[in-house]
Amino acid sequence: MKFFLLLGLFFVVVWLFRGGRRRGERGAPPQPPAAPSDDAQSSSESIVACMHCGLHLPQGEAVSGDAGWFCGDAHRLAHDSNKPR
Numbered sequence: 001m002k003f004f005l006l007l008g009l010f011f012v013v014v015w016l017f018r019g020g021r022r023r024g025e026r027g028a029p030p031q032p033p034a035a036p037s038d039d040a041q042s043s044s045e046s047i048v049a050c051m052h053c054g055l056h057l058p059q060g061e062a063v064s065g066d067a068g069w070f071c072g073d074a075h076r077l078a079h080d081s082n083k084p085r
């Protein structure tokens with residue numbers, strides 16, 4: 001009885017091995033992981049941090065200043081006024 005169990009196990013292993021090799025020989029190109037479109041859009045725009053308050057916001061909504069990015073003109077002006085000249 002044990003012999004038949006081993007024989008069955010052997011055939012299962014051979015079947016799995018041959019199936020795996022056949023899949024490999026076919027050389028199917030690995031498909032890239034499907035990313036949600038929303039995720040791709042948000043990742044295309046980088047997130048910047050306000051130099052004054054540290055708020056993180058998309059670069060498109062940020063205001064660029066001399067020191068970096070700011071969440072608005074008020075913080076850009078406040079940061080510039082704090083800067084010793």
Ligand SMILES: [Zn+2]
Nearest residue numbers: 050053071075
């Ligand atoms: Zn800010």
